[in-house]
Amino acid sequence: MKQGFTLAWLASAGIAAGAGYWLARQTQNEAADAPAPERAVLYWYDPMYPTQHFDQPGKSPFMDMQLVPKYAGASQDASALSVPAQAVQSLGMRTAPVVRGVLPSAIEAVGSLAYNQREVANLQARAGGFVERVYDRAPGDVLPAGAPLVDLLIPEWSAAQLEFLAVQRSGDARLIAAARERLRLLGMPPELIEQVRRSGAPRALHTLTTPIAGELQALTVRAGMSVAAGQELARINGLSSVWLDVAVAEAMAGEIRLGADVRASLTAFPGQHLQGRVIALLPSADPQTRTLTVRSELANPEGRLRPGMFAAVRLDAGDPRPVLLVPSEAVIRTGKRALVMLAEGDGRYRPQEIRLGREADGRLEVLSGLREGQSVVVSGQFLIDSEASLQGILAGGLHQAHGVIRSLDAHQVTLEHGPFESLDMPAMTMSFALASPEVAGGLAPGDAVRIGARQTDAGLLIERLDKEGERP
Known part of the structure; x- marks a missing residue:
């Protein structure tokens, strides 16, 4: 390979x-x-x-x-x-301007549906008692709101209701209000207190019903059991909406915005698209897959969306602010660097190193290296780049040669170099100033290097030293 x-x-x-x-x-x-x-x-x-x-x-x-x-x-x-006009025509060279615009971008990912954990109801015993009846329910049942689950017999409530009815017959408003408050503090629901007041008879048997529509996820009691105050009896998760959790590579975390549009497609419903918005970017990453979870909420009025289903997801991402853009075909990628050929007019072309950002719709974001209004070659640029290399022209206006480092410190380098073709400068051994100490980072005498130098009023200034291999 x-x-x-x-x-x-x-x-x-x-x-x-x-x-x-x-x-x-x-x-x-x-x-x-x-x-x-x-x-x-x-x-x-x-x-x-x-x-x-x-x-x-x-x-x-x-x-x-x-x-x-x-x-x-x-x-x-x-x-x-310099390229003659006839050669430009023969090569079919085309140029395009560097423009400023908004780069539309989207993230394609896979997600799964999950329960909306904000739509959960837990049923607990409000007082100690006994389970008289459990209705024909089981975990996994989808129930409407108000569906009966369990009948509880609570003796403590029966004695308090009899006392309330006795006070009710006295007609003393303050005593009646106090007795009603006592029933409420014992955990009796307001609707049960009202039933006792209207009927004039105690109701020690209390039926627990589902407070919301959804899936019955747990039912922990059976007929004949005794229960204590605060004991959990059942749990229901609503299904009027579901969460869509999408796994996104951590490198894309900076592209996600709260409120961004989400479009999902499920294999269960081909040809149909579900719309939602990003409601959260979870704070932790999966250590195995190095992905982050982006959460959206989808409406589920008909109950067709089932937690656990997989979905193909498209997330709107990116910065809506205008950025510098060039056609993707104009960029020459050479290892760690990216170049374009600047068209300067009058048949003159210059290699220019640039730093790239996002890519979408055949265009690339330029973070540095270009200005709005400049022209870049989009067809034939590889031929120009090859000729520029033959003539010793580097990106950014640097002159190129090859050589060997003979001595080196933080400010100066002595090079045994070959000719600088673009300067008509022959091969020799001489010392040059360094643009910065970082230029020679990781290098030592004896290293063979590719040299990039800029012409200044004070002479040649070394701005690049790229190691090529060892020489004697």
Whole structure:
């Protein structure tokens, strides 16, 4: 498998290099066909000290190298590539602007239905007594609100009701109110107190009914049992709504917004889509799958949604604010880096390194490296990138060479380097300033490196040192 990947990589690298060579040959051929104008030399200079100009060619007084001529009409920027208009047409190159817009994005995931744990009713014995009857119910039954479950005989209630009826006949309003309050404190429901008052007879037998419609999940009593005050007798979970719990990769947690739209499809109801909104992002992650649970609530008026069912889910995600966007096809991915070819006008193109964000609908979010209104190549950019590499042009306006580190500290590096083709600078050994100490992080003398340097008024500044392998 590894060998196949290596061969495929070499093949693709060969194709890109060949394409760059063809573009270079096209450019050279077109330049050869055109009459070659006599170029005037403005001055000579040392690439290491570009601000120092000389009237005559010769050897640099600073370095062991020949001075380089600066021609009239030559671009001040050697970090861009010129492509003739005929070659652009032959390649069918297209460009697109960098625009600012909203990137629609969605997360496709799998979820499962669960009970709405906010819709739970627990039935307890309000006083000690005996179970006279258990109605024909069992866990799993779906019951309407008010369905009878258990008849309880509570002797304590019977004595208190007789006392209440005696006070009721006295006609003393204060005593009647006090007796009624005593019944309430004993745990007697208001509707049972009212029945006793109207009938004028005690009712020691009390029937427990379901307070909400839903599934009977537990029924823990049987006929003939005794119960104590506070003992749990039954539990009901409502089904008027259900939760949809969706497993989302933890890397996507930052994309989830409370209130975002949720669309679910169940295999039990093909062609039908359920709509909901995100109500919670649970605080803990699954340590095995490294996923977070996103919770939505779905209405279930007909009771068709059953907890445990699986669903295919689409979550609206992302930031609704406008961001910089480029076509996905414009981006060249090279390992850890992403590049685009900037079209600067007049047939000039420059490789530019960018940092990418989200991708959707054939467009990519650009976090840094571009500005709104710039143009990028979306067709033929691989040929230009290959030619730029042949000419030693790196992304971001850096000049490229290869070399070996001979000495190194936090501020300076001595390199035995090959030629900087884009600067007409020959191979030599010399010292360069580092843009920052981090440039040389993890490197040591003897390391073979790919060099990226920027031309400044003070000379070449080393901004990249990429390790390539060990050399003697």
